[in-house]
Structure formats: C-alpha cells, structure tokens
Amino acid sequence: MAHWIAEAGFDAIPQLCGDGYLIAGDSGMLFNALHREGSNMAMTSGRLAAEAIVEAMGRGDFTRAGLDGYTSRLRESYVTADLRKYRGFNGFRLRHHELFTTLPETAAYAAREMLTVDGTPKKQKQKTIRARILRDIPLLGLLRLLWDGWRSVK
Numbered sequence: 001m002a003h004w005i006a007e008a009g010f011d012a013i014p015q016l017c018g019d020g021y022l023i024a025g026d027s028g029m030l031f032n033a034l035h036r037e038g039s040n041m042a043m044t045s046g047r048l049a050a051e052a053i054v055e056a057m058g059r060g061d062f063t064r065a066g067l068d069g070y071t072s073r074l075r076e077s078y079v080t081a082d083l084r085k086y087r088g089f090n091g092f093r094l095r096h097h098e099l100f101t102t103l104p105e106t107a108a109y110a111a112r113e114m115l116t117v118d119g120t121p122k123k124q125k126q127k128t129i130r131a132r133i134l135r136d137i138p139l140l141g142l143l144r145l146l147w148d149g150w151r152s153v154k
C-alpha cells in the first residue's frame with residue numbers, strides 16, 4: 001500500500017493543461033509538503049478542472065487555449081498561493097541533510113537517555129545530553145538552519 005508523495009513543490013509543477021487534457025491533484029504536483037496536505041488541493045483542482053471542462057464543452061473547444069480557464073482559475077486559488085508561499089521549502093530540505101540525520105538522531109538519543117531507568121541521576125543525564133548536543137549541533141549551524149527554514153516558508 002506504499003503511496004508516492006508529490007512533495008517537490010511549486011517549481012516542479014508540470015504543464016497542467018494541453019490539447020485534450022488537464023492535470024489535477026498529485027499528478028500535477030499540487031501538494032503542500034510542509035503541512036502534509038494534498039487531498040484538499042486534489043479536490044479543489046478537480047473542481048476547477050471540471051468547471052473549465054464545462055466551459056470548454058460550451059464552446060466545443062478542447063485545445064490548450066480552450067481549456068486554459070483551468071490554469072487561470074488555479075492561479076487565483078489558494079492552491080497556487082500556498083504552493084508559492086512554500087516554494088523554497090523543498091530546496092531547504094535538500095540543503096539541510098541534518099534534518100534527516102543529526103537532528104532526529106540527537107532527539108532519539110536524548111529521549112532514550114531520559115527514559116532509560118539505569119540508576120543515573122537525571123541531572124547527570126541532562127549534562128550528558130547537553131554535551132552531545134553541543135558536540136553534534138554547532139550553534140552557528142543551528143542558527144543558520146533556523147534562519148534558512150524561516151526564509152523558506154515565510
């Protein structure tokens with residue numbers, strides 16, 4: 001039941017409309033990777049595609065120009081606004097491997113230390129954890145990560 005997640009963002013959106021076709025939902029890369037939401041965008045883009053098709057039927061024109069009401073509707077919707085807002089998020093994740101390596105490893109280490117009952121006083125455990133954090137996550141790197149992350153979603 002594994003399922004692909006279309007999380008490459010705004011810059012990966014393909015041409016959504018051409019002669020005789022429209023693309024909605026995940027296939028059009030309409031997925032908000034930060035908020036993990038795509039069903040809302042799939043439903044909205046599906047509705048907008050249907051409206052454009054009805055319009056095209058009225059004119060009997062299913063060329064790219066005839067179906068273009070879809071892309072203009074999409075441009076005016078929250079779908080484009082949200083994907084544009086988080087445009088930098090994918091690049092941010094690709095630039096910061098520590099999000100998938102050092103940071104979760106350190107969080108798991110800290111949780112394991114604190115939750116393991118082995119006779120070590122908690123104060124000593126906190127000291128050990130703090131030393132590990134300072135060793136693995138340099139302050140400057142952490143500040144750069146936070147700044148870069150904030151800029152990618154502001």
Ligand SMILES: Cc1cc2nc3c(=O)[nH]c(=O)nc-3n(C[C@H](O)[C@H](O)[C@H](O)COP(=O)(O)OP(=O)(O)OC[C@H]3O[C@@H](n4cnc5c(N)ncnc54)[C@H](O)[C@@H]3O)c2cc1C
Binds near residue numbers: 025031037039042
């Ligand atoms: C683990 C996981 C958790 C998620 N959690 C959330 C969440 O909490 N909130 C949220 O908003 N979104 C969530 N999503 C994303 C959401 O599921 C998708 O964005 C959404 O389902 C996309 O809808 P869609 O109609 O574009 O594609 P899909 O739902 O994938 O529908 C595509 C359909 O096409 C069918 N199909 C494929 N190929 C063919 C073919 N050749 N012929 C005929 N049919 C075909 C497939 O079987 C499928 O039924 C999650 C996704 C995953 C994987």
